[in-house]
Amino acid sequence: LYKNRLYFKSTCKSETDKEKLLLAYQINDDIVQGRFPLNKDLALELTSLLAQVEYGDLKLSTSDYSENGDICQTNVAQQVSTVLDRFYPKKFTSISEEEQRSVISKLLERWSSLRGRSAQDCIRVYLAVVRKWQNCGAKLFRTKTKTSLSNTEDVWLAVHEEGITVLEYSTMQPIISYDYRSVITFGGWKDDFMIVATQLIESAPHHYEHRTEKLLFTMQKWKLSNETWQDYFKGPCEQDGKPLSASHIRRSVDFGDYFTDG
Known part of the structure; x- marks a missing residue:
């Protein structure tokens, strides 16, 4: 089997x-x-x-x-x-x-x-x-981004052990990555797949702040990606040698509670 x-x-x-x-x-x-x-x-x-x-x-x-x-x-x-x-x-x-x-x-x-x-x-x-390719073994989804991540719409969404990476479509070079600890939530939003994550941004010299980003991808079968994420969240991801706490293992939620159509 x-x-x-x-x-x-x-x-x-x-x-x-x-x-x-x-x-x-x-x-x-x-x-x-x-x-x-x-x-x-x-x-x-x-x-x-x-x-x-x-x-x-x-x-x-x-x-x-x-x-x-x-x-x-x-x-x-x-x-x-x-x-x-x-x-x-x-x-x-x-x-x-x-x-x-x-x-x-x-x-x-x-x-x-x-x-x-x-x-x-x-x-x-x-x-x-x-294994010389850094995203070897990741689950890749061909999709179109509805954000300003890239100059082109077509991208790959790579789901892997450490988090998610958006790849340029033709070269498969990384555009941006998020580890799972920076992912606030993820799941279906209307007919698309949404990721909400935080990033540490240098807003001024030597001054950093967390900024929340909403990433939207065209993905008809978003549930497949959702299951893949949950499998990785439940995998042997560790922080400082210790398993992630239950608070880090996030599930899909109703995005209607957080966002308007705008």
């Missing part, structure tokens, strides 16, 4: 092999669906690692190629097609036939170089690479 696993950086050292495998496949789903920043070369490296995990050593010799470079072995050709379909980002698949041959050739080269590597070893390398 497949279960979606929340990712906590603080517990990664105690992960079991099964948990690492599940996490790798969850991140792979984000990569395939365009929710992870990477270039074509890195995409091929990660694809080859999961190909080795899924199928083991590539069984292909130079005699298995046709004169134009296509694979003659039907079973291997099918494996390669399945590997690209399952592990390669969809945004990179709208290419010409010549480019497709180049992608397959590079994939086979990288896959062959992994001969003899165990599944556990490949997963270890895979996770070491993807």
Whole structure:
């Protein structure tokens, strides 16, 4: 039975092999669906690692190629097609036939170089690479902001262990972040998703004050995000080595009690 696993950086050292495998496949789903920043070369490296995990050593010799470079072995050709379909980002698949041959050739080269590597070893390398992105393992939601957070409307809302981060849509670079202790409340507001948070602002030289911000996002299925937040709030978030108190574990509320239509 497949279960979606929340990712906590603080517990990664105690992960079991099964948990690492599940996490790798969850991140792979984000990569395939365009929710992870990477270039074509890195995409091929990660694809080859999961190909080795899924199928083991590539069984292909130079005699298995046709004169134009296509694979003659039907079973291997099918494996390669399945590997690209399952592990390669969809945004990179709208290419010409010549480019497709180049992608397959590079994939086979990288896959062959992994001969003899165990599944556990490949997963270890895979996770070491993807964890270099600071938002690795976060739950990402594509949305449109209705605030002045960015010059563009389209953004990613990343929900993770430490809080929430708004990411620029095309580059996935962080625009602004809020830890959970600064979040006053969150939930549905009409047909959108709202976050109310405080930020420490330097209002004058050496003078700081907390300012409350209301962030509004277009999100039809806001309840999904709400459940994700609550799961993270109930996770092993700690402050000074101690679990968060009940007062920090906030639930969705009726925003009508706090805001007018303006």
